[in-house]
Amino acid sequence: MPELPEVENVRNGLKKLILGKIIIDTHVLWSNIIKEPSVSEFQKKMRGQKIVDIKRQGKFLLFILNDYVLISHLRMEGKYRIEKATVPLTKHTHVVFELDSDEQLRYLDVRKFGKMSLVDKDKLHLHPSIKNLGPEPTVETLKTEDLIKALKKTERPIKACLLDQKTVAGIGNIYADEILYDAYIHPERKGNSLSSDEIEKLKTSIIGIMSDAVEKGGTTIRTYSNAFGVEGNYQSYLNVYGKKDETCQRCQHKIEKIKVAQRGTHYCPHCQKIGR
DNA sequence: CAAGAGGCCTGTTAGC
DNA sequence: TGCTAACAGGCCTCTT
Incomplete structure (x- = not known):
């Protein structure tokens, strides 16, 4: 179950592979993964957004886009995979992001516990999932x-x-x-x-x-x-x-x-x- | 407000 | 052996 150390490693791996890529389109195969906004609104807003940076706060993965932040929580068994678009989807794939590189960023989750929220960039710190998080466990931040x-x-x-x-x-x-x-x-x-x-x-x-x-x-x-x-x-x-x-x-x-x-x-x- | 219970899920394991 | 029931677990929502 991904905790901070696992999420941090996922973040570093994803950064190497998809930074600067543009999301052409999004497919949602299990709608409960998308917490907010509605699936159609989510797809519409994601279209054309560039992945500018990938950050992390606690166990939340933060995809920084041009106009929004995609807040992603892997919960127990969520995973991201990058695949060529021609590679067939596997059983537990629930969200697919088509990139401008002929590749797909895929979200897999056996238990379907993971959640994604798309929020306005300037409202990230107001989001209930984020605003109540305590300090990060480092010498500089935890007193x-x-x-x-x-x-x-x-x-x-x-x-x-x-x-x-x-x-x-x-x-x-x-x-x-x-x-x-x-x-x-x-x-x-x-x-x-x-x-x-x-x-x-x-x-x-x-x-x-x-x-x-x-x-x-x-x-x-x-x-x-x-x-x-x-x-x-x-x-x-x-x-x-x-x-x-x-x-x-x-x-x-x-x-x-x-x-x-x-x-x-x-x-x-x-x-x-x-x-x- | 604080804190506990229930719900979300499905693969694996324990028990009959 | 083959079935069912219990278990695993982070967070959100609802209740107390």
Whole structure:
């Protein structure tokens, strides 16, 4: 499931291939992917737009066009592929952008969970998906004060706080588990129960894990791979996610899997204590 | 306002 | 073995 590191790698790959290309026409094969505007309006507005830049905010991919921004969220299994127009469409292709290069930018999504919105360029920062996103997880953008503010008054489990995109943008289920393991914090600890030292450690882990994952090309599990079918490497560095009943590398105790905020959650009960 | 539940989807896996 | 049911999961919408 693409989280920030995977989306960042998709962005870099797409930039190399389609920057400066013009969208001749758009075909929508599953209309629920297009959140706004209507499909016909979407097609009309896209026609003739040039792909000027590709950016990212949290897990949202932003195609910067002449007049609009295409906000694209891959959710669980969304992928982009570039193909020659003559290559037959595969089963899970839902949106096709015809480019001026005889190629097509294709959006594939097995579960059809992904969403696209086309918004006016000057209204991007007002869009509900974008305007509530918290800081990006880098040294320059994520401050201790941000975390203190987000956590000090909430009884929610820290895992739920990390998954909330208002706290930090771009963390999903895999990296939330990895971050909490790295910071020695139990996923069910209440937000307001963390000490200053723990918040400081959490910040360091958030920034460290996310940048490391970006650098290693993201995590490839199950069906996920980036725009070119290239796989990331970070799955080899996971410590707890998907490691139920395996041995903790730090203390040799067994990794456990529980449910927190309705999400599968992996942790080491010895390294990440609930009390204290 | 905060926070939890339900809905969107389909391929894979667990269980009878 | 062959079927059905549960599960996976990010975000939005609705409810409390």
